[in-house]
Amino acid sequence: MSKKDLGLLILILVVGAVVTAINPRFLSAINLANTSNLVALFGILSIGQAFVIITGGIELSVGSLIALLGTLFIDFIAVRELDWPLAFVVIIVLGAVIGFVHGWLITRLKLQPFVVTLCGLLIYRGVARFYTADGTAGFAFGQNFPTLEFLTAGRSYGLPNSFIALIVIAIVMWVVLHRSVFGRYLYAIGKNEEAAKYSGIRTGRVIIAAYVICGVLTALSAIYFAMYTRSISPASHGQFYELYAIAAAVLGGFSLRGGEGSLVGVILGTVLLQELQNLVNLLGIPSSLNFAVMGGVILIGVLVDQQWGVFRARRRMIEATRQNVAGAPAE
Amino acid sequence: MSKKDLGLLILILVVGAVVTAINPRFLSAINLANTSNLVALFGILSIGQAFVIITGGIELSVGSLIALLGTLFIDFIAVRELDWPLAFVVIIVLGAVIGFVHGWLITRLKLQPFVVTLCGLLIYRGVARFYTADGTAGFAFGQNFPTLEFLTAGRSYGLPNSFIALIVIAIVMWVVLHRSVFGRYLYAIGKNEEAAKYSGIRTGRVIIAAYVICGVLTALSAIYFAMYTRSISPASHGQFYELYAIAAAVLGGFSLRGGEGSLVGVILGTVLLQELQNLVNLLGIPSSLNFAVMGGVILIGVLVDQQWGVFRARRRMIEATRQNVAGAPAE
Amino acid sequence: MTPTDTTHPDTAPFLSLEAVRKTYPGVVALDRFSMEVRPGEVIGLVGENGAGKSTLMKILGGVTRPDSGTITVDGAAHDGLTVEQSIGSGIAFVHQELNLFENLDVAANIFFGREPLKAGPLRLVDRARLREMVAPLLKRVGANFSADAPVASLSLAQQQMVEIAKALSIKARLVILDEPTSSLPMAETEKLLDVIKGLKAQGISVIFISHRLHEIERVADRVVVLRDGTLAGTLAKDRINHDEMVRLMIGRMLKEREKAGEATRAPGSVALAAEAIRTSTYPDRPVSIELRRAEILGLAGLVGSGRTELARVLFGIEERLAGSVTLNGKPLDVGSAADAVANGIFLVPEDRKLTGVLLDLSIAQNISLPNLPAHARRSLVSAGAELATAEKQKKNLGIKAPSVLTRTGTLSGGNQQKVVLAKWLAMNPKVMILDEPTRGIDIGAKAEIYGLMRALADAGVAVLMISSDMEEVIGVSDRIAVMHEGQISGILDKDDFSQENVLLLAVGKKPKLLQAAGGAQ
Amino acid sequence: TAVTRADDKPTLAFVVNGASDFWKAAEAGVKKAQGELPDYNLELKYPEQSSVAIQQRLMDDLVTAGVKGIMVSAVDPKTSTDGLNKIASETALFTTDSDAPQTKRVAYIGSSNVDAGKQAAEIAKKAMPNGGKCLGFVGLLGADNAKERIQGMKDGLAGSKIELVDVRGDDIDQARAKKNVEDALVASPDITCMVGFYSYNTPRIYEALRDAGKLGQITVVGFDDDPITLGGVKEGTVAATVVQQPFEWAYQGMKLMAAYLKGDKSGIPANNLIIIPTKIIGKDDVDAYAANLKAMQGK
Numbered sequence A, B: 001m002s003k004k005d006l007g008l009l010i011l012i013l014v015v016g017a018v019v020t021a022i023n024p025r026f027l028s029a030i031n032l033a034n035t036s037n038l039v040a041l042f043g044i045l046s047i048g049q050a051f052v053i054i055t056g057g058i059e060l061s062v063g064s065l066i067a068l069l070g071t072l073f074i075d076f077i078a079v080r081e082l083d084w085p086l087a088f089v090v091i092i093v094l095g096a097v098i099g100f101v102h103g104w105l106i107t108r109l110k111l112q113p114f115v116v117t118l119c120g121l122l123i124y125r126g127v128a129r130f131y132t133a134d135g136t137a138g139f140a141f142g143q144n145f146p147t148l149e150f151l152t153a154g155r156s157y158g159l160p161n162s163f164i165a166l167i168v169i170a171i172v173m174w175v176v177l178h179r180s181v182f183g184r185y186l187y188a189i190g191k192n193e194e195a196a197k198y199s200g201i202r203t204g205r206v207i208i209a210a211y212v213i214c215g216v217l218t219a220l221s222a223i224y225f226a227m228y229t230r231s232i233s234p235a236s237h238g239q240f241y242e243l244y245a246i247a248a249a250v251l252g253g254f255s256l257r258g259g260e261g262s263l264v265g266v267i268l269g270t271v272l273l274q275e276l277q278n279l280v281n282l283l284g285i286p287s288s289l290n291f292a293v294m295g296g297v298i299l300i301g302v303l304v305d306q307q308w309g310v311f312r313a314r315r316r317m318i319e320a321t322r323q324n325v326a327g328a329p330a331e
Numbered sequence C: 001m002t003p004t005d006t007t008h009p010d011t012a013p014f015l016s017l018e019a020v021r022k023t024y025p026g027v028v029a030l031d032r033f034s035m036e037v038r039p040g041e042v043i044g045l046v047g048e049n050g051a052g053k054s055t056l057m058k059i060l061g062g063v064t065r066p067d068s069g070t071i072t073v074d075g076a077a078h079d080g081l082t083v084e085q086s087i088g089s090g091i092a093f094v095h096q097e098l099n100l101f102e103n104l105d106v107a108a109n110i111f112f113g114r115e116p117l118k119a120g121p122l123r124l125v126d127r128a129r130l131r132e133m134v135a136p137l138l139k140r141v142g143a144n145f146s147a148d149a150p151v152a153s154l155s156l157a158q159q160q161m162v163e164i165a166k167a168l169s170i171k172a173r174l175v176i177l178d179e180p181t182s183s184l185p186m187a188e189t190e191k192l193l194d195v196i197k198g199l200k201a202q203g204i205s206v207i208f209i210s211h212r213l214h215e216i217e218r219v220a221d222r223v224v225v226l227r228d229g230t231l232a233g234t235l236a237k238d239r240i241n242h243d244e245m246v247r248l249m250i251g252r253m254l255k256e257r258e259k260a261g262e263a264t265r266a267p268g269s270v271a272l273a274a275e276a277i278r279t280s281t282y283p284d285r286p287v288s289i290e291l292r293r294a295e296i297l298g299l300a301g302l303v304g305s306g307r308t309e310l311a312r313v314l315f316g317i318e319e320r321l322a323g324s325v326t327l328n329g330k331p332l333d334v335g336s337a338a339d340a341v342a343n344g345i346f347l348v349p350e351d352r353k354l355t356g357v358l359l360d361l362s363i364a365q366n367i368s369l370p371n372l373p374a375h376a377r378r379s380l381v382s383a384g385a386e387l388a389t390a391e392k393q394k395k396n397l398g399i400k401a402p403s404v405l406t407r408t409g410t411l412s413g414g415n416q417q418k419v420v421l422a423k424w425l426a427m428n429p430k431v432m433i434l435d436e437p438t439r440g441i442d443i444g445a446k447a448e449i450y451g452l453m454r455a456l457a458d459a460g461v462a463v464l465m466i467s468s469d470m471e472e473v474i475g476v477s478d479r480i481a482v483m484h485e486g487q488i489s490g491i492l493d494k495d496d497f498s499q500e501n502v503l504l505l506a507v508g509k510k511p512k513l514l515q516a517a518g519g520a521q
Numbered sequence D: 001t002a003v004t005r006a007d008d009k010p011t012l013a014f015v016v017n018g019a020s021d022f023w024k025a026a027e028a029g030v031k032k033a034q035g036e037l038p039d040y041n042l043e044l045k046y047p048e049q050s051s052v053a054i055q056q057r058l059m060d061d062l063v064t065a066g067v068k069g070i071m072v073s074a075v076d077p078k079t080s081t082d083g084l085n086k087i088a089s090e091t092a093l094f095t096t097d098s099d100a101p102q103t104k105r106v107a108y109i110g111s112s113n114v115d116a117g118k119q120a121a122e123i124a125k126k127a128m129p130n131g132g133k134c135l136g137f138v139g140l141l142g143a144d145n146a147k148e149r150i151q152g153m154k155d156g157l158a159g160s161k162i163e164l165v166d167v168r169g170d171d172i173d174q175a176r177a178k179k180n181v182e183d184a185l186v187a188s189p190d191i192t193c194m195v196g197f198y199s200y201n202t203p204r205i206y207e208a209l210r211d212a213g214k215l216g217q218i219t220v221v222g223f224d225d226d227p228i229t230l231g232g233v234k235e236g237t238v239a240a241t242v243v244q245q246p247f248e249w250a251y252q253g254m255k256l257m258a259a260y261l262k263g264d265k266s267g268i269p270a271n272n273l274i275i276i277p278t279k280i281i282g283k284d285d286v287d288a289y290a291a292n293l294k295a296m297q298g299k
Ligand SMILES: Nc1ncnc2c1ncn2[C@@H]1O[C@H](COP(=O)(O)OP(=O)(O)OP(=O)(O)O)[C@@H](O)[C@H]1O
Pocket: C024, C025, C027, C028, C029, C047, C048, C049, C050, C051, C052, C053, C054, C055, C056, C096, C409, C410, C411, C412, C413, C414, C415, C440, C442
């Protein structure tokens, strides 16, 4: 765990301790389970976003995608009565295809990620709203899918199954990002795509793969969100979730210029954001301040991290100078 | 006018012609006045955004700022009964101060523009909502400000005064961006900030100035929007306006990497976006598709522009080859 | 060693440095360094890669602050200068790495920060006057492009000329040129040396950094030699000669002069052959070229003659518009650099900062990058294998760095170049294309790189060396191909090597051949 | 939706305040009215966002397109006086859902949110004769309809032993709506009743309670007729729900507007208010109501 991640962890613990002191229910099993469920939902989303950000890209369409794919999923199983495993696979494949198209537009047609995914943001929500004619996609009363519901919204040993899924995904993705050849390519491309190309890396394919991963994870979280709310108004469902995901990544030490950040960081970032939301409710802070609290904490977190970096660099330099002075006579 | 701008203008005219053919009311004086009023409101906003984008930055908080400053403005004159010119000045100064703080955080504390303004997006809306306790800021029945209303919502010779303001602002900003030393520095910084620094430019100040300009223009358009809707629910007012502004700039040929784009382009981009919105309503296309149409057109526009560049380069090449074959015997 | 300084005892220095020291984390870039600059003298500054030359100049240019020491300008002492102070004191600076704005035109770049203004408070640029002011400057550096040309459309060398014109445009008392000739070919280099003499005649001082010692020999009044961040010595005009400079730089005599050594075996069969390929810069000029195994083919030409373009097409980075390529007789489809690398065709690019290395990665990560699967088990990178390869290459090439985990960006230019070479040498090259491989590389490292190229050729690799350094081309190559406006204008065999012949071909004329039957047509 | 042409039959538009299933019944009402009004084009329009500027823009464009009458559920009727007057000066303007009495609108047709809030209080009092503590959930705390419903409920509860302690907002984010309920269960275990003020709030309450195993232990008071809400009412886990009748608003409203445009002003009462009362749907009426709803929506 890097120093950056450790700092974030400490922040999470300190905030947690303060909240517990005011309202001890913060640590109740049920609250932890509730919150860890949302950490899981947003965490899966944010890991996907992280893979794109590390290449120096950005994926702004995830909120709209969550609306579109969630709407389709519920429509498939509740209205069209597809088998849910089939619907599940279709949605994941759709996520992959959309990710592929984004990656393709960005690498082959050389469009800017911001532009491509901004258009996605506009288009997918529009399509979702058109699909339901601005209505709501939801289950009929009493419509049940026991296995699906157990997997998405159920608990095992007190832990939400979604959270267990997050842990598995996080471990796999940690290995991919930090230990695999592909992960190294991602970092290299994020640092300097041109130079990576000159080293014989098929940068286009790697970037497309990153968008596909993001699409798949977004699709997965779209299903989780759909099963959590069990009802979707496409006009508002998932709005601003891309900002949550980006904020989690940024808090977790990712640079939007690419080539920086760790998987542990993005998970911790998600945890902090959800802790803040939880705190607003538990401490009875007016809901209107929810976003302001979030914005304030991100800003302070980033500032402290930045200033801490400056401070450390300065100290290292002073030390180096001292060492050199000490070593000089020996030369 | 560059070729890019010309292409955009032609697109605007073609779309306009098609819409007119289907519904001739498109060209009615009243529709043109309505639309040009909105072009003005969004245009002022987008020019501000353009100044930031050209430095390679981004300003995501403008939507929230429009909510906050609009709320304050209405509150000042309707509830606190300040003289409107005083309130006007206070709001503009506030816009400048916020722009300054953003620029300062970005240049002095070296935070990323995306992060700073994302936090702004979250914080300002929260503050606005807290300020009105999630209520609405609006005028009481019969409360009138004739001069202010004439200046913001009135018409002269059939033209909305806001549109006249846009034209004046656009001309001034065109000179600043394309003819002044400051404008040249903006382009240079957008392309290569390091090199600008080596040339003895105080890049920090120039970038801060760009954010201040953006803040001032955003404040101005916040006042226009407030006087247009005459009522503001801070929770939703101005939501996504940053995306409109960014989209207008991107359509107008700006690169989010900085250093590219023209003032005429951003105005034309705004015109096209408003034309599209107008078209959706006039042709009776379901409003749910409004955003999808916008996204689709931006994507196609950017794609055509990109592919057109590729095509031209290739044609030039083929021509060169042909010339040479023809000229070969003469050698 | 006592520095000897005997130049111009009569004129007082207007600029002096006293006991300047600058450290970077883990590196002392400059220590106890003192030096004086007098009006109208040309100081040659030499030293190995990483000796601290650029650091010194950055301190004078106000880009970095020294840790300690004093800089005295016109009698006023400073702890360090800012860019504005530096410009205000009449110091003009051409950086080693280019600093131009691609989105602005040539004129805007040259007077950037010092634009002529129209009257009025708006600070509007007087564009007519700007153009008037630029024209004579471009003429002076011998530019073949217009003042309105966007810088993005210029070649590296042309951009270098813009930088020099920019330095000339400042009413300077001191012009600092940090390796201005590193990407300038012969004719343009000559022009630059004339420019330096012209400056001197006007009483303007010049600090001229170059690894091409013969250039220093020709223009310098005094040579300052840096070694490991300290002053190794100063040579007065009458003592300036190649061997003496090398001795001070590296502390011993160099046995080999910068040569690659003779080929030990006869050139083999054709390895890589390009047949009538067209590039996007010169779509109307088909180029054919054959690289033989065990041979170093030099590729010479004037600025913008299309050599880099050819290399990039062969490496698959740039699209091939027409023609075919064969490797060992088999047709080869290189659609991307990855295809080229997979076939053992490697490129050491011209611009190492942007394309050669990843400045933010460590040396080890850079070296393993093109061959990562070989350093991995089941797709997971093995740190041990990676470090082993890197250590081996670091030793082989003598890369100067605290460790292989050092960030490549902190290395001096020469050592960065060695990292680029190392990553390819760690693999199995069949064809090695080197674009200006010794650009900005010190004399010791140069000799090493020549040795490496020869070793590669001896091992049967086909080597294509693009170079703008005449001595290098003639000294190293087994054959020389010369390009002129996008086409190969001729190929010279060893017997016909001469500066004159290369120049003649480079401008599209016929060379003087020993045997009428050979080479060019 | 048909393309509006200048030379077509006159068009009447029903402009809603945002995309929501709530308006599906109104769509059905418009459809039914269309069947009886062959001389008119009837349209129902959703603004792409629930914001004053966008709704104003939509109405401006509709006027431009030649629409003869507009019935609008204004996003912010209290303070949009000028904008609505501008529309009223060019077409026949009716308001629905929430009124803008200070404007030049012809009439208001709809129900009273304050009364609806009072009915919710009735439900609570009936379900909890011994008193209790209620927590409310709503989308936009600042919206007029939310404020009126909350106010109405508070008024209705005045003097009883039931108290509405707090109302949590979720910005129409359903995930947050559900999490708010979950958090409330943690933060205030002494809560005995929950009120869902927006149509989607009650189903989220229902699901969160079901997940927590607390269905039936906490009194749920609902608004509107989401299928889950109706299911809960039938099951007995939702005490009852207060429903409005957007179908009637739309059906009666469009017919009224058509008559008005033909010069028949007899349908407009003196106070210009046509109140279609809200109804409490309890366990006994829910089947009939659901069947009727289905029939109206043509499902
Ligand atoms: N920004 C930096 N951070 C850390 N170390 C640096 C930095 N810049 C230079 N150095 C180190 O300082 C030393 C001097 O570097 P400098 O660039 O001055 O060398 P140079 O003489 O110009 O070499 P070259 O001939 O290769 O250009 C080198 O060891 C280099 O690695």
